[in-house]
Amino acid sequence: MNKKYKEFKAKMSKLADINYAAAVLGWDQEVNLPENAKAIRSQQLATLSGIGYENFINDELGDLLKELNIADDLSQKEKVNVNQVKKSYDKIAKKPKTFVVNMSKAISAAYFAWHEAKEKKDFKIFEGRLDELIKLKKEEAELIGYNNHIYDALLDEYEPGATVKDLDVLFIDVKENMVSFVKEITEQQQVDDSFLYKHYGQDKQWNFGIDLLIQMGYDFKSGRQDLSAHPFTTNFGSTDVRVTTRVDVNNLSEMVWSCIHEGGHALYEQGLSIEDYGLPTSSAISLGIHESQSRLWENNVGRSLPYWNANFGKLQQLFPENLTGVSAEDFYKASNKVSPSLIRTNADELTYHFHILIRYELEKALMEGNIKTADLQNAWNQKYKDYMDIDVPSVDKGVLQDIHWSHGSFGYFPTYSLGSFYAAQFYKQAEKDISDLSSKIENGNMIPLLDWLRTNVHQYGQLYTADELCERITGEKLNFKYFMEYAKEKYAGIYGF
Amino acid sequence: MNKKYKEFKAKMSKLADINYAAAVLGWDQEVNLPENAKAIRSQQLATLSGIGYENFINDELGDLLKELNIADDLSQKEKVNVNQVKKSYDKIAKKPKTFVVNMSKAISAAYFAWHEAKEKKDFKIFEGRLDELIKLKKEEAELIGYNNHIYDALLDEYEPGATVKDLDVLFIDVKENMVSFVKEITEQQQVDDSFLYKHYGQDKQWNFGIDLLIQMGYDFKSGRQDLSAHPFTTNFGSTDVRVTTRVDVNNLSEMVWSCIHEGGHALYEQGLSIEDYGLPTSSAISLGIHESQSRLWENNVGRSLPYWNANFGKLQQLFPENLTGVSAEDFYKASNKVSPSLIRTNADELTYHFHILIRYELEKALMEGNIKTADLQNAWNQKYKDYMDIDVPSVDKGVLQDIHWSHGSFGYFPTYSLGSFYAAQFYKQAEKDISDLSSKIENGNMIPLLDWLRTNVHQYGQLYTADELCERITGEKLNFKYFMEYAKEKYAGIYGF
Numbered sequence: 001m002n003k004k005y006k007e008f009k010a011k012m013s014k015l016a017d018i019n020y021a022a023a024v025l026g027w028d029q030e031v032n033l034p035e036n037a038k039a040i041r042s043q044q045l046a047t048l049s050g051i052g053y054e055n056f057i058n059d060e061l062g063d064l065l066k067e068l069n070i071a072d073d074l075s076q077k078e079k080v081n082v083n084q085v086k087k088s089y090d091k092i093a094k095k096p097k098t099f100v101v102n103m104s105k106a107i108s109a110a111y112f113a114w115h116e117a118k119e120k121k122d123f124k125i126f127e128g129r130l131d132e133l134i135k136l137k138k139e140e141a142e143l144i145g146y147n148n149h150i151y152d153a154l155l156d157e158y159e160p161g162a163t164v165k166d167l168d169v170l171f172i173d174v175k176e177n178m179v180s181f182v183k184e185i186t187e188q189q190q191v192d193d194s195f196l197y198k199h200y201g202q203d204k205q206w207n208f209g210i211d212l213l214i215q216m217g218y219d220f221k222s223g224r225q226d227l228s229a230h231p232f233t234t235n236f237g238s239t240d241v242r243v244t245t246r247v248d249v250n251n252l253s254e255m256v257w258s259c260i261h262e263g264g265h266a267l268y269e270q271g272l273s274i275e276d277y278g279l280p281t282s283s284a285i286s287l288g289i290h291e292s293q294s295r296l297w298e299n300n301v302g303r304s305l306p307y308w309n310a311n312f313g314k315l316q317q318l319f320p321e322n323l324t325g326v327s328a329e330d331f332y333k334a335s336n337k338v339s340p341s342l343i344r345t346n347a348d349e350l351t352y353h354f355h356i357l358i359r360y361e362l363e364k365a366l367m368e369g370n371i372k373t374a375d376l377q378n379a380w381n382q383k384y385k386d387y388m389d390i391d392v393p394s395v396d397k398g399v400l401q402d403i404h405w406s407h408g409s410f411g412y413f414p415t416y417s418l419g420s421f422y423a424a425q426f427y428k429q430a431e432k433d434i435s436d437l438s439s440k441i442e443n444g445n446m447i448p449l450l451d452w453l454r455t456n457v458h459q460y461g462q463l464y465t466a467d468e469l470c471e472r473i474t475g476e477k478l479n480f481k482y483f484m485e486y487a488k489e490k491y492a493g494i495y496g497f
Numbered sequence: 498m499n500k501k502y503k504e505f506k507a508k509m510s511k512l513a514d515i516n517y518a519a520a521v522l523g524w525d526q527e528v529n530l531p532e533n534a535k536a537i538r539s540q541q542l543a544t545l546s547g548i549g550y551e552n553f554i555n556d557e558l559g560d561l562l563k564e565l566n567i568a569d570d571l572s573q574k575e576k577v578n579v580n581q582v583k584k585s586y587d588k589i590a591k592k593p594k595t596f597v598v599n600m601s602k603a604i605s606a607a608y609f610a611w612h613e614a615k616e617k618k619d620f621k622i623f624e625g626r627l628d629e630l631i632k633l634k635k636e637e638a639e640l641i642g643y644n645n646h647i648y649d650a651l652l653d654e655y656e657p658g659a660t661v662k663d664l665d666v667l668f669i670d671v672k673e674n675m676v677s678f679v680k681e682i683t684e685q686q687q688v689d690d691s692f693l694y695k696h697y698g699q700d701k702q703w704n705f706g707i708d709l710l711i712q713m714g715y716d717f718k719s720g721r722q723d724l725s726a727h728p729f730t731t732n733f734g735s736t737d738v739r740v741t742t743r744v745d746v747n748n749l750s751e752m753v754w755s756c757i758h759e760g761g762h763a764l765y766e767q768g769l770s771i772e773d774y775g776l777p778t779s780s781a782i783s784l785g786i787h788e789s790q791s792r793l794w795e796n797n798v799g800r801s802l803p804y805w806n807a808n809f810g811k812l813q814q815l816f817p818e819n820l821t822g823v824s825a826e827d828f829y830k831a832s833n834k835v836s837p838s839l840i841r842t843n844a845d846e847l848t849y850h851f852h853i854l855i856r857y858e859l860e861k862a863l864m865e866g867n868i869k870t871a872d873l874q875n876a877w878n879q880k881y882k883d884y885m886d887i888d889v890p891s892v893d894k895g896v897l898q899d900i901h902w903s904h905g906s907f908g909y910f911p912t913y914s915l916g917s918f919y920a921a922q923f924y925k926q927a928e929k930d931i932s933d934l935s936s937k938i939e940n941g942n943m944i945p946l947l948d949w950l951r952t953n954v955h956q957y958g959q960l961y962t963a964d965e966l967c968e969r970i971t972g973e974k975l976n977f978k979y980f981m982e983y984a985k986e987k988y989a990g991i992y993g994f
Contacts, residue, residue, distance in 0.1 A: 017544035024522050024541075036719040037737035040774065044521075044733070047514035051548060222533040236541070240534035277537065 002073050005082075008064050009279065012085065016278030020236035020404050022048040030228045057093055065089055077463060079282055084280035084462050087160075094143050099187040103140070106132050107408045114406035118396045127381060130405060131373040137410050141367070154411030158287045159418060161465050164364060166478075167414055170421065171360055173480040174353050179387055181487065182350055185338045190496040193334035197408050200252045209245055209259040210319060212311065215226045216263050216297060217450040218243075222270050231258040233265035233294075237277055241269040247494045253335070257298050264297030265290060266312040267450060271458025280462035287412070289466050291419020292426060293453065298350045299420065300427040300486070301449070303331045306442040333494050340388035342397045349420065350487060351388060358383045359413040367410070422470065424483035426457070499570050502579075505561050506776065509582065512552050513775030517733035519545040524739060528727045543893045554590055562586055568762050574778055574960060581777035581959050584657075600637070603629050604905045611903035615893045620874045624650045627902060628870040631863050634907050638864070648864040651908030657913060660960055661861060663975075664911055667918065668857055671850050676884055677849055678984065685992040690831035695819040697749045705815060706742055706756040709808065713760045713794060714947040715740070719767050728755040730791075731764035734774055750832070754795050761794030762787060762948060768955025777959035784909070785899040786963050788916020789923060790950065796917065797847045797924040797983070798946070803939040805829045830991050837885035839894045846917065847984060848885060855880045856910040864907070891899040919967065921980035923954070926971045 011125045022045055029041050055061075068074065068082045099174065117126035140173075141153035149164040156162065184336050225286075228244035235241040243262040248254040250448035268290060284290045290424040301307050305328070312328035323331075338348045344355035362379060367370040371379055380399040392398040404412055431437050441449070456473050470478050526538050565571065576970040591601075595867065607626040614622035635902055638650035646661040670748035707722065720732075725741035732738040740759040745751040765787060781787045798804050802825070809825035819826075835845045841852035859876060862868040868876055878889045878897040878980045901909055928934050931945050938946070953970050967975050 013540075014544055017541040020537075021518055021522055021541055021545055024525055025518055027523055028525065032717050032721060034717065034721055034737055036716075037734065040517075040734040040736055040771075043510075044514040044518055047511055048518055219533075220531065222531050224529060224531055237534065237537040239537055274537070343657055346982070480509070 001067070002071055002078070004064060004068055004071065005074060005078055008061075008068055008082065008085075011055070011061055011064070012081075012278040014278075015052065016237070018048060018055055018335045020050045022035065022052065023234050027234050027236075030230075030232065031226045031244060039147055048085075050204050057089065062089065062093070080463055081276075081279045081281055091144055094145075095140065099136075099139065100196070101144065103136050103408065107406070110406045110408070111403075114400065114403065118400045120398045121394045121400075122276070123395045123400060126400065127373055127376075130376075133405070134373060134410075137408065138367060149364075149367075151364050151411065154367070155414065156411075158409075158411060158412050159466065160286055160414050160469055162286075162288070162414065162418070164323050170417070170478070171357050173484070174357050174417070175387070177480075177484050178350060178353060178487075180396045181484075181491075182338060182340065182354075182388075184497065185350070185491055185495050186340070188300075188497055190329070190339070191333040191337050191339045191494065195322055195326050195330075196252045196334055197250060198319075200249055200319055200322065202249055204318045205247050205249070205255045208315060209247075209255050211314070212256070212259050213243070213263045213266075215311075215444055216260070216267065216370060216446050218263050218266055219270055223266060223370055225259075231262050233262045233269065234362065235266075235269040238270055238272040238274050238282065241266045242411050257335075258377075260302035261294045261298040264294035267297070267453065268293040268458050271454045272461050273459065276461065282461050285464070285469060286418075287415035287459065288418030288422060289469065291415055292422035293419075293457065295349075295419045296423035296427055296453075300423055301441065301446070303332070303335045304438070304441065305329060305350065306331045306438045308335070309442045311443040336490070336494050337478070338491065338495075340390055342384070342392065343401055353417050353420065354387045356413050356417040358387065360417075363410050363413065418478070421478055421480055421483045422466075424486040425470065425474050425479060426453075428482050428486070429456075499565070499568055499575070501565055501568065502560060502575055505558075505565055505579065505582075508558055508561070508579075509775040510554070511775075512549065512642075513550045515545060515552055515733070520548065520731050520733050524731050524733075527727075527729065528723045528741060529912055547713075552564055554586065559586065559590070560677055569754070578773075578778055580775045588641055591642075592637065594641075596633075596636065598641065600633050600905065603633055604903070607903045607905070611900065615897045618891045618893045618897075620892045621896060623897065624873075627873075630902070630905055631870060631907075634905065635864060638742045644916040646865075648861050648908065650668075651860075651864070652657075652911065652994065653908075655906075655909050656963065657783055657910050657965055658910065659783075659785070659915070664857065667914070667975070667977050668854050670981070671854050671914070672884070674977075674981050675847060675850060675984075677835065678981075678988075679835060679851075679885075681994065682847070682988055682992050683837070685994055687836070688830040688991065689827070689832050691825075692819055692823050693831055694747055695749075696814075697745055697816055697819065699744050701815045702744050702749065702752045705812060706744075706752050708811070709753070709756050710740070710760045710763075711762060712808075712941055713757070713943050715760050716761055716767055720763060722756075728759050730759045730766065732766040733766055735769040735771045735779065737874040738763045743947060754799060754832070758791045759797040761791035764794070764950065765790040765955050768951045769958050770956065773958065779958050782957070782959045782961070782966060784912035785915030785919060786954065786966065788912055789919035790954065792846075792916045793920035793924055793950075797920055798938065798943070800824060800829070800832045800846065801935070802829045803935045805832070806939045807941040816823045816947045823968070833987070833991050835988065835992075837887055839881070839887060839889065840898055847988070850914050850917065851884045853910050854913040855884065857914075860907050860910065861984075915975070918975055918977055918980045922967065922976060923950075924970050925983070926952070926953075926978050 025041065025045055025048065029045075033041055065082060065086045069086055071082075074082065086218060094486070106129070110126070111134050113129040114304075117123060132300045136155060139151065141150045144153045144156075145162075146153040147223075152163045155164070155167070213225065214220070222239045223241040223243065225243050225245060227246060229246065231243070231245045233241065233243050243259070243266050245255055245258045245262065268284060272282045272284070274282070306329045307332050312331050315331075316323040336348070338350050340351045340354070341347055344352065347355055358380065361383065362371065362376065365374070366376075366378075377395055377399050384390045384392050384398070404410075430449060430452050434440070434452055437449060440446075457469065460469065467477055470476070522538065522542055522545065527543075530538055562579060562583045566583055568579075571579065584793050599748065603626070607623070607630050608620045610623045611625040634651060635647065638647045641650045641653075643650040643653075644660075649660045652661070652664070671845075701862060711717070711724065719736045720740065722740050722742060724743060728740070728742045730738065730740050740756075740763045742752055742755045765781060769781070771779070788797050795938040805825045805828050809820075809828050812828075813820040813823070833845070837848045837851070838844055841849065844852055857876065858880065858969065859868065859873065863870070864875075874892055881887045881895070882891050901907075927946060927949050931937070932951055934946065937943075954966065957966065962971060964974055967973070
């Protein structure tokens with residue numbers, strides 16, 4: 001191995017140690033933190049973040065990257081690792097320290113303003129702070145640079161290579177195909193999902209969730225599940241990938257599909273190489289691909305009839321008081337109830353994309369300067385009326401519902417839709433590649449699917465871009481038609497049209 | 498505030514952030530770590546430890562300490578903080594980097610050798626590694642320096658100011674008074690503690706332990722309790738002080754007295770100043786004083802009749818199947834069964850000190866060069882025969898029973914005895930200062946005692962040395978007679994002589 005590359009690898013490993021240490025503190029904060037420890041924990045995290053920055057953006061690493069960038073004795077994988085790190089390095093190094101400090105202050109102020117605004121249902125409280133943030137995000141985009149559209153610079157942060165040009169195509173497809181399709185569904189007789197909202201005991205739910213994770217192939221020797229207010233997945237290297245869930249005793253669906261969703265994220269992380277610890281080839285390629293793994297398990301698998309043919313019997317035995325007389329098919333249908341609604345995180349897998357479409361249109365317009373912050377609330381409400389025929393009763397259930405903007409995350413939302421679309425396209429291919437996939441799932445055997453994902457997605461980390469990966473797996477770039485085909489076949493069956 | 502002092506305070510706060518982050522990872526390692534994550538976690542901890550070192554031992558802080566050391570505008574507290582940090586700094590700075598690396602390698606090798614030797618019950622496997630460690634500890638003592646006895650340099654690491662001269666007096670007292678006293682006890686009729694070893698359900702034990710902690714005044718808003726293989730207390734600032742316990746369903750005493758013991762440690766940490774975060778005045782003064790807090794609660798309170806008059810009723814209600822017909826007094830007596838035994842960690846509060854006496858004599862002899870490593874096993878066995886009339890059946894239950902030496906911890910063991918002796922002396926004073934302390938305890942009201950400890954011990958951190966603290970509280974230096982008086986009164990009552 002090139003001596004300089006070895007040096008680079010050691011530096012990246014140390015940086016990973018620091019960042020993963022911060023991740024442990026972050027996990028602990030969500031899962032365990034005593035009430036009085038909040039302020040000190042924030043300070044400890046800020047210190048680690050500063051140390052992480054210093055261990056990344058420094059002349060020594062900068063020079064090493066320049067040297068390695070022109071080295072001619074690196075393997076393909078080594079080249080990718082150097083290039084990917086250099087790309088991040090250059091991007092971050094473009095932001096002056098004063099800018100980073102201002103952004104951090106603006107985010108902190110916006111975060112508190114958003115909390116207050118949401119609580120008081122008053123957008124005005126957030127407006128000025130949001131306006132300041134958007135100005136800074138525009139400045140950030142200019143600092144980083146972009147080829148065509150200013151929003152591309154922000155998208156790239158979460159979905160490297162994603163552009164307005166490509167996303168426009170996708171979201172026009174969403175608008176043109178899905179609005180009418182959902183209308184068609186909602187004109188049919190609604191499925192009954194009332195049994196999901198009976199009383200389901202905490203412990204039995206928890207144990208059932210653990211069984212689902214084990215069945216998916218989640219390795220509890222390299223991870224654990226805990227409770228937290230909002231389910232999430234985090235990792236400190238691929239040998240320690242942790243998931244959390246929440247249990248609502250009056251809503252079974254909370255635990256079930258959050259377990260499967262986070263399990264899907266976790267399988268990706270557990271499938272990354274531990275040998276390449278700290279390097280891009282041991283990191284997920286993009287948020288969209290990450291989300292494809294969670295959604296493939298959650299929706300394509302976890303809301304399919306074969307999956308519940310495999311698992312409903314066990315569930316019924318655990319909760320006969322709620323599920324006697326309910327069939328696996330009834331349960332499958334209930335898990336796929338489609339109904340336009342106000343809150344993104346509660347949406348079904350179809351109308352979900354309207355929420356993202358609206359965010360996408362608004363974020364793009366904000367970055368283009370085609371909408372003023374002061375007009376956001378009305379624009380939001382109008383779009384909910386147009387796409388879903390929903391009246392927004394108050395701003396906390398409208399434009400203030402999500403935390404992301406107050407965190408300075410612009411360009412993040414689209415990756416949620418990308419995840420579903422990639423998932424549909426990948427799953428279609430998996431069905432071709434794995435013989436009798438659905439009967440394997442029906443028998444509770446998820447491992448062939450996991451192996452397929454390991455082979456086709458997980459093992460590569462960032463060796464290929466999202467585009468390249470998609471082409472390698474399916475022979476073409478991301479194409480919305482696979483999602484639409486999946487949706488049409490599935491929902492026509494459920495709603496009988 | 499002196500500008501330089503402010504700078505110093507900020508540096509110490511950052512250093513605390515780093516060290517507490519490592520402590521979070523350490524806690525997580527004991528409480529949560531998935532099996533496959535061990536190697537990576539060690540690496541992450543080593544990285545943080547290196548960063549901690551760099552943030553402490555550097556010229557900038559060294560110069561700052563020199564300047565502050567001669568500043569004339571510091572308060573008494575500020576002076577103590579500067580002096581205490583300077584003392585640690587100078588001590589660590591005296592060890593060359595090569596020495597630190599060699600020590601770290603020797604400890605790692607000794608640790609694995611000790612594990613293997615203990616498992617195979619073969620001292621020879623450990624002997625060479627231990628010999629190497631002892632050579633290095635002697636070298637360390639010479640590097641650090643000492644006034645009278647080479648062992649003083651090592652003692653000072655755990656118990657600042659402790660010397661062979663003082664400890665010799667204490668341990669001669671132990672030998673002269675306790676050997677005959679324990680013999681007298683063991684000639685009496687033994688108390689019955691068989692009911693402690695019936696089946697006690699996990700959850701009910703756990704809940705009872707939580708109640709005991711709450712009763713002591715442990716603040717769950719600034720801490721939490723979890724399970725771990727070996728109970729311990731750790732903290733990440735005084736607003737996040739965590740305890741662990743273990744529950745053995747066939748041995749009630751494990752959970753009960755480990756809860757109270759760790760609770761005592763935790764109350765000390767929770768009582769330290771959060772304003773002085775990262776400074777010596779917000780850190781415990783010594784291991785001996787720390788242990789005085791755990792043992793005062795565990796033994797002077799938690800093995801007293803008033804304590805069980807307060808708590809036995811609740812316990813009996815939880816476990817009527819085991820405790821019907823048992824009285825609070827029976828329970829009190831059972832908790833104080835005295836019986837010479839092989840294993841330090843299972844020893845009663847009297848014979849415990851024989852284990853420490855033996856370690857003390859051996860460690861001192863090793864450092865003086867008056868005993869060879871090869872002769873340790875025989876010397877150990879002979880002392881167990883002499884002081885407790887016990888035959889050691891195998892070396893894993895003899896000189897290999899404890900991990901401390903393989904960690905390079907020489908000079909640590911004596912602090913356990915110091916803790917008990919301080920506890921007896923402090924408690925005697927508390928009984929004078931708090932009117933009707935024992936009836937308060939009998940009514941389950943532990944708060945006056947906690948307040949007394951907060952006022953007299955906790956609030957000061959390192960403002961006073963252990964010696965000064967003891968004199969402030971009790972009017973004299975540590976004196977073994979208080980422990981002996983406590984023991985005589987208590988055990989004469991229990992064993993009826």
